[in-house]
Amino acid sequence: xxxLAISFAxxxxxxSDPNKDEEFNAKEMILHHVKDAHEFHLWDWKGKPVSLxxxxxxxxxxxxxxxxxxKFHHDDQGKEIVEANGGKFVKLHEKIYQLDANATSxxxxxxxxxxxxxxxxxxxxxxxxxxxxxxxAVLLLIFITAARSYKKSKDGVPTGIAGFxxxxxxxxxxxxxxxxxxxxxxxxxxxxxxxxxxxIWINNIFGLIPILxxxxxxxxxxxxxxxxxxxxxxxxxxxxxxYWKHIFWMPGVPVPMKIFLMPIExxxxxxxxxSLMIRLFANITAGHVIILALMSLIFVFKSxxxxxxxxxxxLFITVIEIIVTAIQAYIFTILSALYFGMATEEAHH
Amino acid sequence: xxxxxxxFGLVFWTAITFLFLLLILRKFAWKPILGAVSDREEGIxxxxxxxxxxxxxxxxxxxxxxxxxxxxxxxxEALLKEAREIKExxxxxxxxxxxEKANKIIEKAQAAIESEKKSAMAELKNxxxxxxxxxxxxxxxxxxxxxxxxxxxxxSMLGEATLN
Numbered sequence: 001x002x003x004l005a006i007s008f009a010x011x012x013x014x015x016s017d018p019n020k021d022e023e024f025n026a027k028e029m030i031l032h033h034v035k036d037a038h039e040f041h042l043w044d045w046k047g048k049p050v051s052l053x054x055x056x057x058x059x060x061x062x063x064x065x066x067x068x069x070x071k072f073h074h075d076d077q078g079k080e081i082v083e084a085n086g087g088k089f090v091k092l093h094e095k096i097y098q099l100d101a102n103a104t105s106x107x108x109x110x111x112x113x114x115x116x117x118x119x120x121x122x123x124x125x126x127x128x129x130x131x132x133x134x135x136x137a138v139l140l141l142i143f144i145t146a147a148r149s150y151k152k153s154k155d156g157v158p159t160g161i162a163g164f165x166x167x168x169x170x171x172x173x174x175x176x177x178x179x180x181x182x183x184x185x186x187x188x189x190x191x192x193x194x195x196x197x198x199x200i201w202i203n204n205i206f207g208l209i210p211i212l213x214x215x216x217x218x219x220x221x222x223x224x225x226x227x228x229x230x231x232x233x234x235x236x237x238x239x240x241x242x243y244w245k246h247i248f249w250m251p252g253v254p255v256p257m258k259i260f261l262m263p264i265e266x267x268x269x270x271x272x273x274x275s276l277m278i279r280l281f282a283n284i285t286a287g288h289v290i291i292l293a294l295m296s297l298i299f300v301f302k303s304x305x306x307x308x309x310x311x312x313x314x315l316f317i318t319v320i321e322i323i324v325t326a327i328q329a330y331i332f333t334i335l336s337a338l339y340f341g342m343a344t345e346e347a348h349h
Numbered sequence: 350x351x352x353x354x355x356x357f358g359l360v361f362w363t364a365i366t367f368l369f370l371l372l373i374l375r376k377f378a379w380k381p382i383l384g385a386v387s388d389r390e391e392g393i394x395x396x397x398x399x400x401x402x403x404x405x406x407x408x409x410x411x412x413x414x415x416x417x418x419x420x421x422x423x424x425x426e427a428l429l430k431e432a433r434e435i436k437e438x439x440x441x442x443x444x445x446x447x448x449e450k451a452n453k454i455i456e457k458a459q460a461a462i463e464s465e466k467k468s469a470m471a472e473l474k475n476x477x478x479x480x481x482x483x484x485x486x487x488x489x490x491x492x493x494x495x496x497x498x499x500x501x502x503x504x505s506m507l508g509e510a511t512l513n
Contacts, residue, residue, distance in 0.1 A: 036356060
């Protein structure tokens with residue numbers, strides 16, 4: 001656990017290092033860690049950042065453009081200009097801008113927005129994408145190994161990692177799938193429910209590993225938005241006539257009430273996945289922000305004496321966050337299952 | 350604002366990666382794992398059901414055994430009772446028969462005694478009549494000689510005469 005604190009402190013200092021003259025800005029540091037980035041910064045060594053360069057993939061007017069993020073030389077202020085495939089690119093606040101044809105450097109307006117550059121479609125392998133792939137590799141390794149162990153054992157008794165995996169799978173089936181969707185229909189949705197449950201959970205856990213500091217994938221709204229959209233699509237596609245009837249012409253209430261309820265139900269259709277998206281994003285991001293804020297106290301007060309307090313509190317929050325990783329994965333999955341259950345529920349009046 | 354604006358690139362990669370993960374895991378992980386789990390559950394359910402059946406069969410067998418035993422006991426009792434009844438019947442029959450026979454014998458004996466008595470009485474009567482006639486003859490004779498002597502004679506003769 002001391003290691004936890006050290007590495008947090010380590011990456012808290014990295015921001016203050018390059019701008020030694022400036023005041024330590026906790027908000028900037030926290031946002032930098034919570035947001036996505038184009039390189040995988042691990043730690044600073046003798047004043048120089050040690051990081052993993054990730055590929056930058058852009059779709060520009062000239063077609064696909066790729067180069068390594070190391071070409072920016074850790075610049076994030078839009079000063080370093082990289083020329084590739086006939087375009088000039090800068091990195092500004094972890095966003096890639098393409099300079100207009102005749103510009104030689106980035107010009108800013110009063111609000112610090114670039115005026116002579118635009119953003120091409122960015123398919124870069126950012127650190128979140130990278131960590132997502134790592135998590136996919138880990139998931140595949142765990143679950144395919146587990147599935148294989150069933151084939152090996154002749155009597156179907158789980159051995160090895162399957163013994164650990166099976167209770168979780170059975171939990172998702174018996175506590176999420178069956179009660180929410182129903183005994184007869186849950187089977188169709190099990191692969192989706194199991195996949196989102198473990199995908200979210202493992203990425204929540206990865207977000208808590210200090211050395212992978214920026215891997216805040218499940219606290220990124222793009223990630224939660226995508227998963228919520230999947231849930232929305234599946235809910236909408238599996239909606240039966242009873243489901244649509246409840247939305248557009250609520251049975252069992254007087255006609256004025258039916259007309260009154262229709263817009264509410266239509267809004268509800270969209271609010272459900274939006275709430276999924278925001279809940280996961282906000283919970284995970286909040287956890288990261290709290291831990292980083294507690295660590296920032298050391299640098300805000302510029303005192304080592306505050307360190308034990310910060311470490312103790314962030315240790316406490318980290319333990320809570322470990323529980324939250326599972327709870328948020330569970331909530332996302334159970335609510336998705338609930339929506340599927342509502343969409344496939346048969347009329348029973 | 351950056352924090353709550355989804356980046357298109359990450360959405361794109363998440364969608365692709367998630368679909369890939371879903372398809373691969375569905376084929377290579379969820380199907381085998383869920384299949385094995387439900388197979389095992391089916392197996393357990395079947396085993397429990399067959400154990401239950403066996404238990405019921407055992408119960409039936411025990412019940413049958415008990416029923417048969419009970420029946421056998423009842424039958425034995427019935428047999429014993431019947432035997433006892435027959436025995437009593439036989440004794441009773443024998444008794445009545447014996448009684449009847451004894452009665453008959455007694456009756457015969459009585460009849461024989463009666464007829465003997467009658468014949469004896471008849472003989473006695475004849476005898477008495479003979480004696481009487483004889484006595485009367487003698488008395489009549491004596492009377493003619495001496496009255497006293499005649500009385501004496503009658504008395505002595507009567508004393509002599511025994512009724513048998």
